[in-house]
Amino acid sequence: MKLSVILLSACCAVVSQLGYAHGPLPVPLIGVPVPPVPGLTDGQDPIIVNKDMAIALGKALFWDVNVGSDGMACASCHFHAGADNRVKNQINPGTLNPHPDNLFDTLPSGNGGPNHTLTAADFPLVRYADPLNKDSGRIFETDDAVASSGTFSGEFTGVSQFTGSNDNCQRSADSVFNVNGIGTRRVEPRNAPSVINAVFNHRSFWDGRGNNVFNGSNNWGDRDPNAGVWVQVNRRTVRKQALHLENSALASQAVATAMSQLEMTCANRSIADIGRKLLLRKPLQYQKVHYTDSVFGTLNLTNSAEGNLQPGLKTTYKDMVRTAFASKFWSNTTRGAFGSPAAGGLAYTQMEANFPMFFGLAIQMYESTLISDQAPIDTAVRDPDTYKPVSLTDSERRGMEVFTESHCNLCHAGPVMTTNAIVSNSLLVTPTPNAFFGPQHSLRAFGPEAMGKNFIDMAKDAGITDTPNVVMRDVTRNPKGQKLIDFGFFNTGVNDPDADPGLGGVDEFGKPLSYSAQYVQYLMGNDSEVKDQAVKHIHSCQFLSPLAWDLGSDIYFSAFFTLSAEREPDGSREGAAEIALRSQNCQDPDYAYIPTVDAAIAAFNNPDDRRFLIGSKAAFKIPSLRNIELTGPYMHNGSMATLEQVIEFYARGGNFDNSNQSDFLTRTPMSDNAQKRADLLAFLKTLTDDRVRYEQAPFDHPELIVPNGHDGDDQFVQAGHALSAQLAKEAVVVLPAVGASGRAAPIEPFLAP
Numbered sequence: 001m002k003l004s005v006i007l008l009s010a011c012c013a014v015v016s017q018l019g020y021a022h023g024p025l026p027v028p029l030i031g032v033p034v035p036p037v038p039g040l041t042d043g044q045d046p047i048i049v050n051k052d053m054a055i056a057l058g059k060a061l062f063w064d065v066n067v068g069s070d071g072m073a074c075a076s077c078h079f080h081a082g083a084d085n086r087v088k089n090q091i092n093p094g095t096l097n098p099h100p101d102n103l104f105d106t107l108p109s110g111n112g113g114p115n116h117t118l119t120a121a122d123f124p125l126v127r128y129a130d131p132l133n134k135d136s137g138r139i140f141e142t143d144d145a146v147a148s149s150g151t152f153s154g155e156f157t158g159v160s161q162f163t164g165s166n167d168n169c170q171r172s173a174d175s176v177f178n179v180n181g182i183g184t185r186r187v188e189p190r191n192a193p194s195v196i197n198a199v200f201n202h203r204s205f206w207d208g209r210g211n212n213v214f215n216g217s218n219n220w221g222d223r224d225p226n227a228g229v230w231v232q233v234n235r236r237t238v239r240k241q242a243l244h245l246e247n248s249a250l251a252s253q254a255v256a257t258a259m260s261q262l263e264m265t266c267a268n269r270s271i272a273d274i275g276r277k278l279l280l281r282k283p284l285q286y287q288k289v290h291y292t293d294s295v296f297g298t299l300n301l302t303n304s305a306e307g308n309l310q311p312g313l314k315t316t317y318k319d320m321v322r323t324a325f326a327s328k329f330w331s332n333t334t335r336g337a338f339g340s341p342a343a344g345g346l347a348y349t350q351m352e353a354n355f356p357m358f359f360g361l362a363i364q365m366y367e368s369t370l371i372s373d374q375a376p377i378d379t380a381v382r383d384p385d386t387y388k389p390v391s392l393t394d395s396e397r398r399g400m401e402v403f404t405e406s407h408c409n410l411c412h413a414g415p416v417m418t419t420n421a422i423v424s425n426s427l428l429v430t431p432t433p434n435a436f437f438g439p440q441h442s443l444r445a446f447g448p449e450a451m452g453k454n455f456i457d458m459a460k461d462a463g464i465t466d467t468p469n470v471v472m473r474d475v476t477r478n479p480k481g482q483k484l485i486d487f488g489f490f491n492t493g494v495n496d497p498d499a500d501p502g503l504g505g506v507d508e509f510g511k512p513l514s515y516s517a518q519y520v521q522y523l524m525g526n527d528s529e530v531k532d533q534a535v536k537h538i539h540s541c542q543f544l545s546p547l548a549w550d551l552g553s554d555i556y557f558s559a560f561f562t563l564s565a566e567r568e569p570d571g572s573r574e575g576a577a578e579i580a581l582r583s584q585n586c587q588d589p590d591y592a593y594i595p596t597v598d599a600a601i602a603a604f605n606n607p608d609d610r611r612f613l614i615g616s617k618a619a620f621k622i623p624s625l626r627n628i629e630l631t632g633p634y635m636h637n638g639s640m641a642t643l644e645q646v647i648e649f650y651a652r653g654g655n656f657d658n659s660n661q662s663d664f665l666t667r668t669p670m671s672d673n674a675q676k677r678a679d680l681l682a683f684l685k686t687l688t689d690d691r692v693r694y695e696q697a698p699f700d701h702p703e704l705i706v707p708n709g710h711d712g713d714d715q716f717v718q719a720g721h722a723l724s725a726q727l728a729k730e731a732v733v734v735l736p737a738v739g740a741s742g743r744a745a746p747i748e749p750f751l752a753p
Helices: 002-019 051-063 249-258 271-278 317-324 355-367 394-405 422-428 515-523 533-537 576-581 597-605 643-651 674-687
Strands: 127-130 133-140 155-158 168-170 229-232 238-241 471-476 481-486 567-569 593-595 704-710 719-721 724-728 730-735
Touching: 051 317, 051 355, 249 271, 249 355, 271 355, 317 355, 394 674, 471 515, 481 515, 515 533, 515 597, 593 597, 643 674
Parallel strands: none
Antiparallel strands: 127 133, 155 168, 229 238, 471 481, 567 593, 704 730, 719 724
């Protein structure tokens, strides 16, 4: 009897997953907890001792053009609703292809390549004869990506500690990024996602290489055994100690970006060299700061007054570090123990050597304030029982129904609208006494019904439970089958899966980026191959599709470990207490098993065994949809210019069918219904916070001078840049400083007239 009931339940589950609208409702972001970072600002010995100054330091570092080797700030690619809306010199020729040809394709407008100015005629980068019907045939495709122009790069030779934005570098024309042999700025290989609400992401970057754990040195977390920070342990002794800060993917991302030779830096420059360049300078040395800046004005750090905006702050980076961080990280003034610049010169001080930690954590503190929780979807009046928003317009409410019936909510789930917000989503559905979120007029209690009430509108249908699993088992297609996937990452068939490995890539140590690949190693008993500790705490009973399954009878199924001899209770390797923990609040308690080590090894070594299939190739981080109206171009490769093109993409079921593609990406009810597509668009616009649209606090900013292509076009550029005669002269866009009250005119969507 048990077996027949289980099989019937499984069949019904599959039908329900594909057959009708289900899963969590879009819910408010107001009051949703930010993932905690133990030891950063709390406890008896915190790293940051002044949060306000740390935020100010982070904002200064984020917007300061002196951080880059040639005028690039972090904000240079994140200045427009946290993203980048530039249109000139924004194309990469697909350099992440495992076999790149480094050749630019001619785009539909008839041109392309370095210094091309993008127009609506260039999009989308993958085209079908009928954009709503994949069977109509693909008529154009390219592996080129629309991304962000960055640095000229070069070979680093030194910095000035007092003046000048540009580092001393030996520069020449790049072999790929040039027009007729005259060098242009390099362009990143992937589109720059918005930094707004990024604090909720479990990992950063499209491929997840911005580790959840910050190690104080780089973006690799616990994967790098040599990472660490220098700590004054007593009056005479300084030691390098490991740092393990969880939920700090923003810090990991920040230090990686500062070291990128496509984005910001010359080769062989370290972040300690950035520290040497900046510490004695005034922050924002050459950029005007508004006197009502929501961070600097509050701390009385600006030199500006009404009608007289001045550059810089009334302090130095050194003094900001000393105020923000515990003294044991900067108080030693000797040299010699902390290494020396690769280009030669005076040995580093402790403060310079620890600048990667200061840089990463300060920017994380600032970006953690960039939460857009005042959109119409947040402030709407909601039904107290179902928690559906009732004060939206008819079209917006219908659009939300289209959103769920098209299964968009199974990836774009939770208040941030991404399952990559693993910790916050999990906290929200965990019963917590006296904990509520949402606007005051529509508060909702934390717990299983936080994202909807009934057997259809449930968070667990998207894999969101009170266990923050980083691995899931779900259904993919072509051929259909269960695969282990990294939770918060999906392959939707945007581009040729061979053009960019995404999550299927490796780190600089040759190890897979994928948690799922590590989980297989854990199951086989190869603990040394598990580099990210979260992988050792997976609760298998929360999988949407089981891996090992107690059917109540020894019957073999090729997709699962069902035989009693080949499975054991999940947590067996850690002990009885862990077994009990991992069998609580399950999707199904009969899923609370894993294969034995012997069974796992046998399955892994059998090429015909499909139980350890992994869906990481060409999978990318699921982005938040908040402020999506303003953050084009869209997708990891920037291949779509408008939300209408994005909707058409999903309506036809994606661009490239492949074996790792999500099984939910089928032709949706939108494909033959223009009204549903219009309603969905109306709903997506309810996700825009007007504070972002008008750059009101906390989204105000200092002045920013942004490189914006080069004089000329994609056929001709003018040589003679001040940095090198081999480089092209360039144009810039100057974004004026904006105070807390924002700007008068709203920012516009990508390619808006």
